[in-house]
Amino acid sequence: MSEESAPKRARLDRRVIVDAILRLAREEPHARVTFKRLGEALGVDATAMYRHFRNKEELTRAALDRLSAIAVAEAEASGGGWRERLEAHLLRIAELSLEHPSIAAEGAILDPAGPGDVAGDEFVLARLSEAGLDGAELIRAYAAVSGFALAQSAAMAQEVMARRGAARDGSIPWISGFGSVELSDFPLVSRHRDALLAIDGMAVYRAGVSAILDSVA
Template sequence: MAAERSGGGDAAKTIALLWRKPPEPKLGRKPKMSVDQIVTAAIAVADGEGLGAMSMARVAQELGVGTMSLYTHVPGKTELIDLMADGVLRERDLVAAGTWRDRIRHYADRTRAVYHAHPWMRDVSMVRPPLGPGLMDGEEFVLAALTDAGLEPKQVTVAHAAIEGFVHGAAASEVDDQQLEEATGESGDSWWRARQMFWDDYFDVERYPVMTSLWHARAYDAEGTLADSARRSFDYGLDKLLDGIEGGLR
């Protein structure tokens, strides 16, 4: 499916909703639901059925109310996407403890966990981010760790962008296999096994000498599942990124 994107709704209305400061309710009957209930239901639909299944009508069905009643709280699906993305980012529950590197690793692990718990986040482009507490708390957490590391102000913002790009990109890439397995019923490991004939009958050792040498050096030997390999790659990439940042302190 085509990716959804955050930041596409009415700016004033979306920001007010993200910070739970909607317009004062009109006099009359007490609302049947809250914005939090709508967001929770929307996340549940996306978790269970994918982001493509999430619509205002489907969320209303989940809540057992009429679709139009949702629009009195949330303008539409575009704004709801922002609320959902920021809502799951709030689940990270970041704790500032340990060295600056420990804190960045904690941030990375908690962010990665969010993507695995909510694979539909892979389908949300946050180039124009949801400016809510979930996102902003994470930004502040990383910036504080980098500042405490002793980086100059400009280095802090550049290092922050590099960390954000790596963590979100790597986490999103990891859940691709998870989504495909759920959609097709076939694991990544099974998919590769079914293509063993490529290596046996089609792979040209003279055309790809570096890959061949790595193969003979047993560099591709699997240690666990694809998920295990993805975790090792994530940890390795993050450690090398932090090594590079730390090198700028010397």
């Protein structure tokens, strides 16, 4: 192969590597991205990653932080009042989690603790402050909003990874079925069976966000 036709290696820095892991997480949603796979995608030896990140966990934290920053930036530009902007932010968190499931699935156990993550905290606190909350009420509402969004978005990401071919739009059923249970023993479940089976992950996410923000309002 001539020098002109040989593939050019990426000039590595932290941003390039985070770009690459997010791209692979989008393109290969059912696989956890390894340094080896990243090296193949970037045309470098896997050991090159260690010059910029101590380990895969540190890289995953950086990728989660980038997703947080994206969600904040897009919500900031969305306009509207405190509730509209906060809903836009929380919905974008869920969408980004579904787009990058192997990264978002780690969000429930890894705290990015970077500028994007802190910007997300600031954004949520600012919108809740605009709603009139302060002191203990503000912190309690923040805990409810951020805890629910983090847990449910990570759960949806994990479901996507577990089900090959599943759509990445939150449409995986919340309840897959009731097995061999005799529903006549559970009258409310029996009466609402079809409606319960129609609920999907994103419906649960939206309902949870709405319930929390209704209580804030």
